[in-house]
Amino acid sequence: xxxxxxxxxxxxxxxxxxxxxxxxxxxxxxxxxxxxxxxxxxxxxxxxxxxxxxxxxxxxxxxxxxxxxxxxxxxxxxxxxxxxxxxxxxxxxxxxxxxxxxxxxxxxxxxxxxxxxxxxxxxxxxxxxxxxxxxxxxxxxxxxxxxxxxxxxxxxxxxxxxxxxxxxxxxxxxxxxxxxxxxxxxxxxxxxxxxxxxxxxxxxxxxxxxxxxxxxxxxxxxxxxxxxxxxxxxxxxxxxxxxxxxxxxxxxxxx
Amino acid sequence: xxxxxxxxxxxxxxxxxxxxxxxxxxxxxxxxxxxxxxxxxxxxxxxxxxxxxxxxxxxxxxxxxxxxxxxxxxxxxxxxxxxxxxxxxxx
Numbered sequence: 001x002x003x004x005x006x007x008x009x010x011x012x013x014x015x016x017x018x019x020x021x022x023x024x025x026x027x028x029x030x031x032x033x034x035x036x037x038x039x040x041x042x043x044x045x046x047x048x049x050x051x052x053x054x055x056x057x058x059x060x061x062x063x064x065x066x067x068x069x070x071x072x073x074x075x076x077x078x079x080x081x082x083x084x085x086x087x088x089x090x091x092x093x094x095x096x097x098x099x100x101x102x103x104x105x106x107x108x109x110x111x112x113x114x115x116x117x118x119x120x121x122x123x124x125x126x127x128x129x130x131x132x133x134x135x136x137x138x139x140x141x142x143x144x145x146x147x148x149x150x151x152x153x154x155x156x157x158x159x160x161x162x163x164x165x166x167x168x169x170x171x172x173x174x175x176x177x178x179x180x181x182x183x184x185x186x187x188x189x190x191x192x193x194x195x196x197x198x199x200x201x202x203x204x205x206x207x208x209x210x211x212x213x214x215x216x217x218x219x220x221x222x223x224x225x226x227x228x229x230x231x232x233x234x235x236x237x238x239x240x241x242x243x244x245x246x247x248x249x250x251x252x253x254x255x
Numbered sequence: 256x257x258x259x260x261x262x263x264x265x266x267x268x269x270x271x272x273x274x275x276x277x278x279x280x281x282x283x284x285x286x287x288x289x290x291x292x293x294x295x296x297x298x299x300x301x302x303x304x305x306x307x308x309x310x311x312x313x314x315x316x317x318x319x320x321x322x323x324x325x326x327x328x329x330x331x332x333x334x335x336x337x338x339x340x341x342x343x344x345x346x
Contacts, residue, residue, distance in 0.1 A: 008261045008323060008324075008325045008326065008337065009261075009320075009323035009343065012259075012261065012323055013323075016319075118262065118263075122262070125314065128314030128315065129314060129315075129317065131314075132314060132315035132316070132317060136315070155319075156317040157317075158317075158319045159316070159317030159318045162259070162319055162320060163317075166259065166261060169262055169326070170261075170262035170326075173328070
């Protein structure tokens, strides 16, 4: 069954033939292939380290997000009890945006965990194949005539070559995914930095860029619900309830 | 027949299973052609399951695969360039 049409099988086959065409003399091919195998094994180890680093970064970001959620919630309450509903709304919008982001982060962390596991398995598999290849070529050399040995060894080299190409593919996909996540994590960090949540009091009527970006993935109704709930809680709990019904504060909080 | 799941490993499929795989493969091409993403993933999952049910090749077996399935985390977009014409398996 030769006519494989899939892109991935073509990619793998192409890499194998490139690997084997490298040298005319089969014994050279062997040495070259063996060197490549060891090189690749090193790369896989590096790839695993990258994935672990990315995972740790995302976990750290998760913690920061969780802290920000608590902080924004407190700030929204404070703003509301001071009668500044607009400000409370902004804080809740940001909180919702960060909560959405948190859900995505959880998924990404577990995806990276999968990647890590997969690459670790691959590394083991590759190691076994390399060992097998090394002993097989010695056995073949000892058992067969030179011409026959050439054929058999190049068969074995194709097998191990396919494994190598496949490890390469697994690596590439892991790296691509990790890069995507890093880029996304970086963008969120920038967003956070630009929004410096400490400065909520300085936000007036006009909304800045960050607010608009945040609103894109904020569900308004969720914010409305939370605001209403918070109002009810504050209204029930404190004596200054009447003040809060007033909707928009006159001052607007802008400077 | 030796089948590799790209980025996973190699398995030795019986003729019966190979025939079944070919049927799923052809159906997957139809699903891709129809733009039916859910149906495609369902079929692709069945293909992976079928192959994973077969005995895997030992670490010291150095054999080329007859068929290479795309990686399990294949997206529908990527599937467009995999499952076309006769699919992964001719016929």
